[in-house]
Amino acid sequence: MTEPLHAYVGRQAVFDRNLKVVGYELLYRNSEENRARFDDPDQATAATMLNAFVELGLEKLVGGELPVYINLPESFLLGRYPIPLPPERTIIEVLEDVPVTPELLDAVRLFRAHGFKIALDDFVLSDVTRPLLEHADIVKVDVLGLPQDEIEDQFDELRPSCRTLLAEKISTHDEMVFLHHIGFDLFQGHFLEMPVVTRGRRLPHNRVALIHLLTKLYDPKADLRAIEQMMSAEVGLTIRMLKLASSAALSRGAPIGTIGQAIARLGTQQVAALVMVIMLAGFDDKPFELARHALVRARMCEALARSSAMPPDQLFTAGLLSLLDAILDQPIADVLKQIPVTELIREALVGGRGSAGKIVEAARAQDRGDFDRVAATGISSQVVFVAWYEAIRWTDDLLSHM
Numbered sequence: 200m201t202e203p204l205h206a207y208v209g210r211q212a213v214f215d216r217n218l219k220v221v222g223y224e225l226l227y228r229n230s231e232e233n234r235a236r237f238d239d240p241d242q243a244t245a246a247t248m249l250n251a252f253v254e255l256g257l258e259k260l261v262g263g264e265l266p267v268y269i270n271l272p273e274s275f276l277l278g279r280y281p282i283p284l285p286p287e288r289t290i291i292e293v294l295e296d297v298p299v300t301p302e303l304l305d306a307v308r309l310f311r312a313h314g315f316k317i318a319l320d321d322f323v324l325s326d327v328t329r330p331l332l333e334h335a336d337i338v339k340v341d342v343l344g345l346p347q348d349e350i351e352d353q354f355d356e357l358r359p360s361c362r363t364l365l366a367e368k369i370s371t372h373d374e375m376v377f378l379h380h381i382g383f384d385l386f387q388g389h390f391l392e393m394p395v396v397t398r399g400r401r402l403p404h405n406r407v408a409l410i411h412l413l414t415k416l417y418d419p420k421a422d423l424r425a426i427e428q429m430m431s432a433e434v435g436l437t438i439r440m441l442k443l444a445s446s447a448a449l450s451r452g453a454p455i456g457t458i459g460q461a462i463a464r465l466g467t468q469q470v471a472a473l474v475m476v477i478m479l480a481g482f483d484d485k486p487f488e489l490a491r492h493a494l495v496r497a498r499m500c501e502a503l504a505r506s507s508a509m510p511p512d513q514l515f516t517a518g519l520l521s522l523l524d525a526i527l528d529q530p531i532a533d534v535l536k537q538i539p540v541t542e543l544i545r546e547a548l549v550g551g552r553g554s555a556g557k558i559v560e561a562a563r564a565q566d567r568g569d570f571d572r573v574a575a576t577g578i579s580s581q582v583v584f585v586a587w588y589e590a591i592r593w594t595d596d597l598l599s600h601m
Contacts, residue, residue, distance in 0.1 A: 206250040209394040210260055213268065213365065214386045216379060222290065223261045224268040224387065225251050228396050240272040249439075252284060255399040256442060266290050268318055273297045276306050286314030290337065295321040299328055307334045318365070324356055332360045337385070343368035347377055354381055412436070412474060416467050426467070427458050434493050437519060440470060441540075456541040457512040491594060492566060493522040498590035499562040499583075506582060507554050516540070517547040517559050562587075 209226030227243040247269065251260055261267060268290045275282060276297060291310055297303060307317055311334060318337040322328065332338070338361045342350050350366075357364060366378045369388030378386065412429050430437050437458060444461035455461050462470055500518030504511040520540070524531040532549050547555035557576040564572035565587045573583050 206246075206255060206399045207396055208247060208250045208255055208260060209396050210267075211387060211394040212392045214391055216384065216386075218386075218391075220265065221385065222266045222268060224292075225260075226394055241274050244270065244272055244275055248282070248284060250399070252443065255397055257288060259399075260397055266316070268292050270294055270320060273303075276310075277302055278306065284315075290316040290318050292318045292320040292339070293331065293335075295319075295323070299331060304330055304334065307331070311336075321367075322357075324353070332357075335361070337361075337363045337365055339365045339367045339387075340383075341368050342366050342374060342378065342388075343370060350378070351381055354383070358382070416470055416474065423459065423462065426462065426470075430458055430462070430470075431497065431515070431519070432494065434519065436474065438523065440465065440473060441516075441520075443469075443473060454541040455516075456510075456544065457516055459512070493519050494594040495587070495590045496521050496559075496562045496566055498593050499565065499586045500558050502586035502589060503558045503561060503578065503583065504555075506586075507558065507578075509554055509558065510543070513541060513543050514547070514555060514558055517544045517555065518562055520544070521548060521559055521563060 207228040209228040210223040211226060212220045213222040213224065215221045225247050227247045229246070251257065251267065251269075257263075257267065266288050269284070270292045271282070272294060276291075276293065293303075293307065311317055316336040317334055318339055319328075319331055319335045320339050321341045322331075322335075322338045324332075338357055340350070340353055340357070354364065363384045364382075365385035365387060366383040367387045369375050369378065369386055369390045371390055374388075375386065375390055412426070412433065415426055415429060430440065440461050441455055441458075444455055444464045455464070465473075497515045497518035500521075501511045501515040503509075504514035517540075520534075521531075523529075523534045535545060535548065543555050546553060547559045550556055557578060561573050561576040561578045561583050564570070564576070565583050570580065573580055
């Protein structure tokens with residue numbers, strides 16, 4: 200059974216003719232057991248995308264430049280569900296069991312127009328599948344258990360129409376030598392590398408709140424400030440969105456200072472796609488006490504910033520992120536490597552120096568009942584108490600409406 204607050208992703212390297220890693224295929228995993236076990240391919244795809252691109256981050260999984268291959272079932276390919284993926288880092292694999300229809304060909308053509316590359320998984324050429332070759336950047340040939348003459352026949356038949364041919368499921372040294380000799384461009388399989396499973400801490404969310412938020416995001420008359428407020432109450436989603444908006448894949452790591460900046464960078468459609476993928480992934484956990492504390496701290500920091508002539512929106516974000524170490528079981532400095540926030544927020548959370556650091560420290564200390572530490576920040580204990588009390592009322596009111 201999957202541990203309820205952990206995210207898993209499998210990855211398997213793709214090698215070129217010089218045995219240099221040139222990409223990774225992302226594989227669904229729901230435990231550290233290196234096998235894919237699922238009943239619903241749509242849910243498995245959603246979980247893989249969410250875990251790889253948001254929960255763990257591509258930089259942690261595969262570094263900052265290499266592309267990733269991801270299998271998409273028919274429902275994703277035909278647009279039933281959104282795909283919040285960066286085109287320049289993503290190679291979409293069209294599975295062999297997806298019917299080749301005019302709708303599929305139109306969808307693949309549109310993906311390529313948006314910057315995605317297309318790979319055909321376990322491809323077998325026939326009159327039905329031939330039209331896909333016009334839109335494919337990579338064709339993957341499953342060589343497992345095939346005799347050499349059959350592999351060579353497939354290679355000769357595909358080479359005139361294919362930009363890049365990838366041999367997959369290579370299991371022996373002799374196979375690798377043969378495939379390299381006849382001219383395959385890319386190689387993948389257990390002989391070269393077994394899939395590697397990566398595990399990370401997963402963030403909580405509230406399904407009811409996500410549904411409510413989704414309706415607002417698709418409302419053409421929606422008020423951006425109201426959306427910001429709703430997202431502020433959904434801590435897990437907010438942190439996911441900040442990571443996605445700040446990822447090198449989407450923004451070259453430009454600093455994010457506020458929730459509004461993240462929404463503006465992604466756009467409401469991309470945020471809505473993220474919400475849909477989270478819901479489709481089937482995570483059923485509810486907000487827990489740490490999330491409530493994060494909201495209280497965020498509101499406290501915002502109030503204290505106003506009384507100190509500091510930017511309240513950035514201090515709100517700092518307060519919201521101040522419990523990430525406890526939520527994710529990672530040092531805050533390591534977490535912030537995945538979220539390139541502004542220098543002010545970084546100093547407030549890690550350095551602890553200056554006015555911003557004192558505000559966050561006062562909020563932490565008040566939240567823990569450490570009144571000596573509150574006094575040590577130099578901020579009036581009465582001012583901190585008033586901010587704390589108002590923050591509790593605001594948080595309880597906000598959550599009651601979600």
